Amino acid sequence: MRRLYDFELSGSCYKVRLFLSFLGLDYEKVPVDFVNKEHKTETYLKLNPFGEIPIFEDDDLRLRDAQAILVYLAKRYDTTNSWYPDNAEAMGKISQWLSTGGGEIMNSAGARLVKILNYQMDLPKLQAGAVRAFEILDHHLADREWVELGQPTIGDIACFPYTALAGEGGIDMSKFKNIARWVERMKGLRNFISMPGIG
Amino acid sequence: MRRLYDFELSGSCYKVRLFLSFLGLDYEKVPVDFVNKEHKTETYLKLNPFGEIPIFEDDDLRLRDAQAILVYLAKRYDTTNSWYPDNAEAMGKISQWLSTGGGEIMNSAGARLVKILNYQMDLPKLQAGAVRAFEILDHHLADREWVELGQPTIGDIACFPYTALAGEGGIDMSKFKNIARWVERMKGLRNFISMPGIG
Known part of the structure; x- marks a missing residue:
């Protein structure tokens, strides 16, 4: 079960x-x-x-x-062995973005908790931390369709929610064009489901 | 190379x-x-x-x-396939501690940067966050020799340094008896090497 x-x-x-x-x-x-x-x-x-x-x-x-x-x-x-391919290089590369999705990008999650649930945390600091992470991610995606391997992986999934939800944390995402395209690419994946706050 | x-x-x-x-x-x-x-x-x-x-x-x-x-x-x-065994359950369990070692326990790293390199960060908050993580880790280790699987894994390695170095962040570790025993167990592993601040 x-x-x-x-x-x-x-x-x-x-x-x-x-x-x-x-x-x-x-x-x-x-x-x-x-x-x-x-x-x-x-x-x-x-x-x-x-x-x-x-x-x-x-x-x-x-x-x-x-x-x-x-x-x-x-x-x-994963019977396709594509979301976290079973080899050292792929797993190392993807693990970097698992860390980023559970780390730097969580600044965006914190900002959102302040904005939508009135958590008492340092909003400007959280927003600045998130923007710094998004600047790096946007630059990284300038010549890539996915965060690693040229295909969707659990690295993309780990980074996706709090990037797509960043607006709810009061973060202006309009300048991050490569991120915007990557978000659309995610939404186009077969069996994609959404959540409130992700258009 | x-x-x-x-x-x-x-x-x-x-x-x-x-x-x-x-x-x-x-x-x-x-x-x-x-x-x-x-x-x-x-x-x-x-x-x-x-x-x-x-x-x-x-x-x-x-x-x-x-x-x-x-x-x-x-x-x-790892030719022994013991540090991160190649099966879903082991990898999931160990990954939890990779997240903890790169996450909650990093509060201890922050506290140490304040104390030894004069970083301007909120020391009491960092120390409290670290102590909360160590309370959980200590309790977890009450009936375990290693964080998962009953054997040393990369989960232990990810959590070890900033636990063993916590004193340098001004954190009193004296009450964490299970952690103290785990630290000694780590030090007893074949080919263990130390670093400054870890006795």
């Missing part, structure tokens, strides 16, 4: 929902009341002591961290 | 040096003058636009991000 502890408006949960859709896998959703901080309750912290969403379960296996879940799903279910 | 862009006092570079030692691989070190911000120069940013150390090169391949480099090295050179 596959099960996702999910919050519809979370870009991190959306990474997993999106990849499950690309892979054509069904699963059960367990809604987490993120707005009322269910992810910080004792019950939830027993499942993930870091108090973060998503959590993914596959029978007896329980995983936290969106990027770790993408790695697992690719290795376990 | 293997080449590491390295700063001796960086825990992130040490992750790579340590794993290269475990794997018994030789390589060339290119010293980066981190104190004088060589990693923010135009020349360096051409190699890694994120302006961070380490960078690892293997012939024509160039990788940034310590965790991505660990994944590459394990897949390319």
Whole structure:
């Protein structure tokens, strides 16, 4: 039984929902009341002591961290061996963008939490950190269709949500033309699904 | 030709040096003058636009991000298939700790930069974030010798440096008894090498 502890408006949960859709896998959703901080309750912290969403379960296996879940799903279910190809160079290259998607780009997630859920954090600093990451990503995509390998990988999925949602964090994305084209390319993938805030 | 862009006092570079030692691989070190911000120069940013150390090169391949480099090295050179075993469940579990080592535990790295290089950042916040991560790690290690699989993996390597160096960030580690035992276990591994600040 596959099960996702999910919050519809979370870009991190959306990474997993999106990849499950690309892979054509069904699963059960367990809604987490993120707005009322269910992810910080004792019950939830027993499942993930870091108090973060998503959590993914596959029978007896329980995983936290969106990027770790993408790695697992690719290795376990991607029969095309294209989303995280089984060789050192590809995995190293893609892992860079797993780190970026779970790292620098999360500044955009933070900015969005300030704007839409009134979190008390340093908005200008978060926005500046996000813009710095997007400048690098935009430049990187100037001569590439995808972040690595010339094909969509879990590196793209890890970076996509909080890039596409950056406007909700009050970040002006209009100058990032290469990112805009990459976002459209993502949307054109077979079995792409959207989420609120992504047009 | 293997080449590491390295700063001796960086825990992130040490992750790579340590794993290269475990794997018994030789390589060339290119010293980066981190104190004088060589990693923010135009020349360096051409190699890694994120302006961070380490960078690892293997012939024509160039990788940034310590965790991505660990994944590459394990897949390319670990003939024992034990540091990042080639199966979905193991990779998913270990990837969680790659994220933690490059994420929450980096609060300890930030605190250390404030204390030893006078970086202007929010020290109490960094220390509190690190302590929260160490509380989780310590609890996790209460009934485990290693972070996953009952054997040393790149998950341990990713979490080790800035845990063992936390004292330099002004963090009191004395209550984390399980972490202390895990640190000693790491030090006892064949071909372990140390760095300044790790006794």
